Amino acid sequence: MSPAEDGHTPDQRRILLDGILFLVGLILMLQLWLLTGTMEAFLGGDLEILWPAALASLACQALNLGLWRCLDQMEPR
Amino acid sequence: MQDHPPEFPSDKASQDPAALPRIGFPDGRPETDQPGWRRAFPIDWDRDQFVSRRDFTRLMILTGLAFTGAQFGVGLASLRAGRARPEPKALARVEEIPVGETMRFHYPGPRDPILLTRLSAGVFVAYGQLCTHLQCPVVPRPELGRLECPCHNGWFDLAEGRPMAGPPRRPLTRIRLEIRDGVVHATGVEERTA
Structure with missing residues (x-):
């Protein structure tokens, strides 16, 4: 779907793109928080949380990739 | 007051339309109709910001x-760390450490310094000597009941x-300790989060 065909005015599209950008940033911060928490747990010998946290980070990454794909389609080149 | 910045002599050659590169300007007019400042700065801010956002994302x-x-x-590192089970190791005889004194040993490996302290007649504690902040060696302060x-x-x-x-x-x-036959043994390592 090209930017001209998505039925949004430029202002609407800009708001949507800013929202996507905000979400991507938020998810990135969540990933950073997961990583610091994981490191802290690992250094403290708490190994049970590591793989669930890694899977959660992977899910966040998949979500971010989906958002990026959406942004890439919506944004005019 | 000048409306436009002055044109540089070196720019005169670029005023020949045939010699100019084809650039799309924001208002859609051809380059020959653009003022000098726009030719020098042919940036479409909106489009430029859109591209920056994509790259930033x-x-x-x-x-x-x-x-x-x-x-x-980290998960893979934990698999390796989880398999390691240190062997028990004799550290010192009970009578070698007076009450309130601290001795330094290495456990489980030769590069893992630990501090063994005798708090009272029958109470020993041992900790890794590396600070959990940035791995500096901690110093016992038994007179204060602390490690610094x-x-x-x-x-x-x-x-x-x-x-x-x-x-x-x-x-x-924390180093797990056992006293067997008057000898203090280190039997394991306990990492802690809280």
Whole structure:
């Protein structure tokens, strides 16, 4: 779907793109928080949380990739 | 007051339309109809910002990918660390350590310094000597009932090894001890989060 065909005015599209950008940033911060928490747990010998946290980070990454794909389609080149 | 910046002599050659590169201007008019300042600065701010946003988002995605990779790296490191079970090791005879004194040993490996302290007649504690903040060696202060990290003024409780003040947030690594036949043995390492 090209930017001209998505039925949004430029202002609407800009708001949507800013929202996507905000979400991507938020998810990135969540990933950073997961990583610091994981490191802290690992250094403290708490190994049970590591793989669930890694899977959660992977899910966040998949979500971010989906958002990026959406942004890439919506944004005019 | 000047409306436009002055044109430079070196720009005169570029005023020949045939010699100019084809550039799309924001108002859609041809380059020959553009004022001098626009020819010198043919940037469409809106379009430029859109491109920057796409690139910025791509950078964030790649950063997130690095975070995810690091997560899995930590997981793999944990698999290796989880398998290691240190062997028990005799540290010292009970009578070799007076009450209130601390001795330094290495356990489980030769590069893992630990501090063994005799708190009372029958109570021994041992901790890894490396501060949980930035791995500086901690110094026992038995007269204060504490361990001090002099690098960043961190303090730990001598009885439990828990952080009391300064930058450290995690307790010191605790060494499990057993007394067999009058000899203090280290039997394991206990990392702690709180």
